[in-house]
Amino acid sequence: MATTGNRESNIDKLLARGFASHLSPEELIRSGDPNQRVVVVTCMDTRINPYRILNLAEGEVHLLRNAGGVITNDIIRSILISQRLLNTQEVLVVQHTKCGMATFEGEQFKDEIELETHQRPNFDMCTFKNVYDNVEASLRSLRDNPFLTRTTHIRGYVYDVDEDRLTEVVVDP
Numbered sequence: 001m002a003t004t005g006n007r008e009s010n011i012d013k014l015l016a017r018g019f020a021s022h023l024s025p026e027e028l029i030r031s032g033d034p035n036q037r038v039v040v041v042t043c044m045d046t047r048i049n050p051y052r053i054l055n056l057a058e059g060e061v062h063l064l065r066n067a068g069g070v071i072t073n074d075i076i077r078s079i080l081i082s083q084r085l086l087n088t089q090e091v092l093v094v095q096h097t098k099c100g101m102a103t104f105e106g107e108q109f110k111d112e113i114e115l116e117t118h119q120r121p122n123f124d125m126c127t128f129k130n131v132y133d134n135v136e137a138s139l140r141s142l143r144d145n146p147f148l149t150r151t152t153h154i155r156g157y158v159y160d161v162d163e164d165r166l167t168e169v170v171v172d173p
């Protein structure tokens with residue numbers, strides 16, 4: 001089991017740096033509603049800084065991250081809340097080259113976990129082979145989701161981590 005106790009952790013080291021420099025009253029973002037009305041779904045990979053690569057400012061978008069930047073039930077949950085309670089309308093998916101999710105096989109990974117814990121994860125690991133195909137599948141699953149009726153635009157990109165470049169993936173209607 002993970003410790004929550006007193007041994008020094010990397011979280012302690014981060015805390016020691018001090019969190020969040022304070023904003024001036026003029027800089028404070030007054031509303032929680034993203035002012036560009038966009039949800040961005042992307043990978044947790046450290047090579048992706050969405051604020052830099054998408055040229056975003058604080059307060060502009062809802063940023064949802066997971067391993068792969070894939071469309072899971074929890075991503076749908078967050079988009080639904082974002083759209084219905086916080087007035088977003090558009091969804092941008094950004095996945096990337098050299099993603100860790102393309103380097104292992106989901107069922108085999110679950111086998112290893114089951115062997116160690118005697119329990120099998122009951123969720124899909126959402127691994128994939130080709131990131132361009134996976135963005136396309138992600139866009140289709142958003143487009144076809146019956147709950148996302150407030151969506152006006154869905155766009156998808158692949159971020160090339162070597163070239164520092166975004167390429168759009170277009171889905172046929």
Ligand SMILES: [Zn+2]
Pocket residue numbers: 043044045067068069096098099100101
């Ligand atoms: Zn990734």
